[in-house]
Amino acid sequence: MKKFQLIALVNLIFLFMNATPGNAAVPAKISYTVTFPEAQAHYAEIEMTVSGLAQPSLELKMPVWTPGSYLVREFAKNIESLTATANGKAIMAPKVNKNTWHINTAGLTSVTVKYKIYAFELSVRTSFIDASHAFLSTSGVFLWPKGMLASPSTIKIVPYKDWSKVSTSLEKVGGDAFTLTAPNYDILYDSPIEVGTQDIFDFDVKGVHYDVAMYGGGNYDKERLKVDMAKIIEAESAVFGENPNKHYTFIVHNKLRNGGGLEHLSSTVLGASRNQYSSEAGYKGFLGLVAHEHFHLWNVKRLRPIVLGPFDYETENYTTNLWIAEGFTAYYQNLILRHAGIAGADAFLGDMVGDINTVENTPGTKVQPLAESSFDAWIKSYRPNENTINTGISYYDKGAVVGMLLDLEIINSTNGKSSLDDVMKYMYDTYYKAKKRGYTDAEFKAGFEKFAGKNLDDFYAKYINGLAPIDYNKYLGYAGYKLTDDLANSMDPTIGASISNAGPKKIVTAVIRGSAAWIQGINVGDEVVSIDGTPVTDATTIMNGKKIGDQINVTVSRDGQAMIIPVTLLRNPRQKNRIEELPNATPKQLAVRAKWLKL
Template identity: 75%
Template sequence: MKNFKPIALAYLILLFMKVSTAEAAAVSPKISYKVTFPEVQAHYIDVEMTVSGLKQASLELKMPVWTPGSYLVREFAKNIESLTATANGKAIAAPKVSKNTWHIATTGVSTVVVKYKVYAFEVSVRTSFVDVSHGFLSTSGVFLYPKGMLDQPSTVKIIPYKDWTTVSTSLEMVSGDQFTRTSPNYDILFDSPIEVGTQDVFGFDAAGVKYEVAMYGGGNYDKERLKKDMTKIIEAETAVFGENPNKHYTFIVHNRQRGGGGLEHLSSTVLGAGREQYGSESGYMGFLGLVAHEHFHLWNVKRLRPIVLGPFDYENENYTTNLWIAEGFTAYYQNLARLHADVYSADAYLEDAIGDINTVENQPGSRIQPLAEASFDAWIKAYRPNENSYNTGISYYDKGAVVGMLLDLEIMNNTGGKQSLDDVMKYMYQTYYKGKKRGYTDAEFKAGFEKFAGKKLDDFYAKYINGLAAIDYNKYLGYAGYQIVDKLADTNNPTLGVSVNQNGKKIVTMVLRDGPGWKDGINVGDEIVSIDGTPVTDLAAMLNAHKVGDKVTVAVIRDGKPYSLPVTLQRNSRVQYKAEQLPNATEKQLAVRKKWLKL
């Protein structure tokens, strides 16, 4: 009896907490959208947004300025027009108060209905596009969100245009209705693109997960072959992390005359492809590489992520120095996964891996911009290239893939082929995504590398991540009994150090840093009309008639005026590496090779 009062008090407090929580849930605003296409021929999406259960004095509606996975402020609000608001059947003011914000006074108002149009006519995997053939909703550029309510659920009701019959998205259905979808919060909504139309849909099971492939635009694809090979890739990637965290996953594929690119999402991806590319082996393998890349992201970046990439700030840049891991390692694994899935050969894999080295070494910007800086500057450089980008920067995809290979070989060498980068990825996934339920810092991933490499990597980071040191490729490839040799090492071909259009007029499109054109004043945009008075037809053939060190007069038209430029030809410094096996490989080297190439 002595403990009755404390127990009763605790019970009452607990009961009060439950009631308060229930009351809070009861008064939380409800958010829904209705999407229609009355002017689809003019590329408009009509959205009706209803927010009910309001208890506040004002409501601010915002549009994201970027979409996760594509690190560029795209200003999606530029596509919104004709926004109006009503309450109790009467129009109310909804002035625009910033580039992506509309303010609505809601004192005494419990429900607001907002209508607006979204112009959608940009073909890419990250932007919305609608016409009479289909609708693609890149949701971060379609749906406004209420400020302070990113954690609120919402429903989306789609009213299809005419004969559109199918919706493909990772969003869950409501009561089995494919045209009504629900999202638990805006991070999920903005990470779940929607395809609606008459797309060809097929499915398969892989790694215990139901997969759906939605093909828009037709094409010469073989469904049965795709099912078989995509399953192999999915299971090879799942083996890296030990689990596939989805219940279902959706591939949305846009097949066009010319297509490419992909954008990852939490439980889906959008891929661009050429509708006839499946018919050639190189085209088919290229598509599988895209599949492998974007699917690997469901772990690497969507769950195992840099700490700043979630929860997202949808109004500002989200800076990280770790896109070389998030994207570069994914580029490395897109080839490794195809190899381990037995989709292509070890020789083909090595050719692609050495191709990444060639890309890095032939780009002058790799000696100007450190890898970590390339990641940080993605927001202002990666998606805004200009004529000089080749000279000033490096892709965190390309160099990140190369660095991933170096670290993989380092770990395999130090463990005698017993462990690899796979073990690092699985450890980081388990520790940070599943265990700590957050992203990782730069220092934490470095510690993860060191845990499995069995050594400090300060020097590696100083040289190759934060610095500009020349990479000792043969040191790392030597761990697996390989070396690279330059097939162009003995050539002495003269060059102007410029790139030109290959068809029609010879217009300069790029001037190579420290090349003859760079030093002697050839500009991007110049039309090269003659060399030493001879009209230019085949520029390469004309240059090959000269020797390195020759001085030539290059006649150009610049801004409509003629100029004569004396230029001293230099040796073409381009490299073309290939991999060769070292003679008499040791038992340890062979063990590393077997682990790496799954021989």
């Protein structure tokens, strides 16, 4: 370092030593008040105050998507009547692009902004308000000041009428359930809020407190749920060696028909059918959802692809690793139920067969590689159309299958010493805890190879980045199993189109790539009127008495015009697989099986 640089550095040090706290910049203070004067009409009113300003302008922004749901949803579309005041006077707050409002703050130290939010889409990722409750998906409710994502904020909830409860993972201020605080916007946008009269029960698991907020009623058994949810939580915590939360909140929306879930750092939102809890299949389905979303508190919320945090809330955040983030979580939701003793080994194998059948009966598995499915989530996964089955594969389903393959590979290669659990814990410890960042493709691949003890270039080329048919029997064979397709020798014919049987009109809803309907040009939206002149009254009986090679004349109505399309029937390629034991399994195969299934 040159001499003049040293002198300048010394002078700079003395300058900071002489600075007083009074000279330091004071961070802006941000607060929100949420009221519901028209809850019955699905509106909330937000008052946002930013004080301590010392800048010439302020830009307020609304996220365009919510983390965990990879689709630009344009939440700003729900904002109405935004106004701004300062010193008791109205000031201009023009909208300058789709999700940004600009305010001139020269000479101002505080600005208050008021706006309305319309919320009438009850899903795990969007907000909903009516007279019975409010669900605030925070990324679509609260504006943030540009440049202040790291700033703390407080949120005051003013309840509507008889609303008496707030459920959220945000910390309370002074013990007041209706006054909340967030240390930064990443936490605020990752902490949904349920307000109303929801039924709340709680339990503790090894020092971590859990609240379960049930909206919409239902035939659930609280005591049974407490026991089984605790088993799931313990089994998942064992994978990673710790539970990083002090408290965690489940928000459950029970409707006549509902489903899905969305993970958050210290909470999750689940959709359930209110009467599903009384059947074993329905109850197990709910526990699988619990296992899936709770597993995310490690896998994705902490152990994450490097691009998924810190987030850019204004544009897409692309990753090729959702097959790990979501697919492995889908695999573990079934494995955890087995390891927790909630599901038997046969039930777990049946769940895996379900994923295998979905993958093998989706023509798009031969078109779209798994990594590409992840990357294209933003434009395909959340925007399915009539041709989706032909063009893509779900990173959930195929990711779960690949998770199974890698688990079996590692168990077999290490003679039962290690499993996929060890990879997950190693990656969590290394990247989340030690390096405090996300992982790259190459780093996770290296993690697999570390525990498999072998190079996985070929595996990646075939199953992650390529389109090779999966060699199920190689991997299942490690555990003394094989995959059997009960329809392998079937000679059933098919037209190759899905036809709705719900109403009087039989409408084509999908056409399978390479099928007879595909080749001959039957279209989605066609009304199937008759087959060989016989009116179609039941779409399920179209193939009765038919065989492969038969030519049939299909009369359809397209855009109000009748046309006859000759179709030569082809073999139905649908698979119906099952996993069965190999005869005379070796001691090693049985050991792998025992490790895998915790027998």
